[in-house]
Amino acid sequence: MADTETICANRECRIAQGGKCIEGHDDLAKCPFYGREPEETDDEQDDDGQDAADAFDGLHLPVGLPLDKGGADKILAMLPSRMIGVIGVHDSGKTSVIAGLYDLFQLGAVSGSTFAGSSTLQGFEFICHDARVASDRGEPHSERTKRGEVQFYHIDMLLNGMLQSLLIADRSGEEYEEVADLAANAADMFELRRADVITILVDGRRLASPSDRADVMGSIPLIIMGMVENGAFLRKPNLAIVLTKDDAVQASPRKDRVEQDFRAITDGVRDKFADYFGEFGSFVTCASPAETNVVRGKGLDELLGFWMKPTAQPKAIRIRHRNGRVFDGLAIKETNVG
Incomplete structure (x- = not known):
């Protein structure tokens, strides 16, 4: 009997380690989870869904709703x-x-x-x-x-x-x-x-x-x-x-x-x-x-x-900033370096 694996559908139950039912049942036959295999978790289902998505070889179409x-x-x-x-x-x-x-x-x-x-x-x-x-x-x-x-x-x-x-x-x-x-x-x-x-x-x-x-x-x-x-x-x-x-x-x-x-x-x-x-x-x-x-x-x-008529482009005004320094008054002059 000791060699028999103790199983419980409640994944939080630790009866296999401590011998005590997490639901508080002294008579384990009254526990609705004891002796049953745990059900498949959402994570496992998500993995299956991900596998199906990875296997998809069609064309994903845009939803076609208004844009943000x-x-x-x-x-x-x-x-x-x-x-x-x-x-x-x-x-x-x-x-x-x-x-x-x-x-x-x-x-x-x-x-x-x-x-x-x-x-x-x-x-x-x-x-x-x-x-x-x-x-x-x-x-x-x-x-x-x-x-x-x-x-x-x-x-x-x-x-x-x-x-x-x-x-x-x-x-x-x-x-x-x-x-x-x-x-x-x-x-x-x-x-x-x-x-x-x-x-x-x-x-x-x-x-x-x-x-x-x-x-x-x-x-x-x-x-x-x-x-x-x-x-x-x-x-x-x-x-x-x-x-x-x-x-x-x-x-x-x-x-x-x-x-x-x-x-x-x-x-x-x-x-x-x-x-x-x-x-x-x-x-x-x-x-x-x-x-x-x-x-x-x-x-x-x-x-x-x-x-659809073209809109006139606004005319930009070039603003030249001067702070009184001599360098601000210098202009670019092309030079033949040779």
Whole structure:
């Protein structure tokens, strides 16, 4: 009997060494673990999983979700690229503009640009689904952007025989609204400092509402001012001001007033912030209409054309520092050493 190996399924039990059950059973027959082999551990299972991974000889595909800042940096380093910063308060139509542009590319070239690939295809499909018939929704819907770090949607395009990348930044509208309350909230908005084009969205539905009109017209200059105060536009990007949800505007009895208000917003921003931007452009869009009085994707081709226009490079000013030392006044002179 002494030669029989004492086994226990509880790996912490030391009955084989001390003869005492860790569960406290004097009668070992009552112990549910005694006499059974230990079960396979998670470590062993992990090893098996690692072996399976090592044996994989297929192709690992990217997840295709929106990129973080690091992923955007890689795209910027690979091809000539355009970074687009889209600023819009909550429910202003930002996600619909991004999704609408992707849907237009599936019908053919857009503003002379041909779709040539994307590393965020699954991300595009997520935001497009609820605006399609396949979603079984009664009307088009766009999922709101979650608060947190900025994410980027990526499209490669063939334009004038040259392959270029387009990165569209997507950040929660609430975070942009907070800039109007505290300018310092713009300090970490990397996408604005790097942007070639800043796109300001004006919610047409809210502008047509008597109760929301004043808030829409007043918030946009405050948001831009907060970003200007934090040096977000030192590269002097181009600026696009976009009226969204034109279907709601066209169906409104206040349509003429909305168009006047939009011109007032555009002229006011141009006059007040002309020194901080390059070229200005204004656009009327309807990316995902709930009504049938406007064509789906209206205005997005013109907006893309503006996005892809070259941005004037800022002129650098050479500053020569002098501290009064004689060496600072020396100039380089070419000499024939022979």
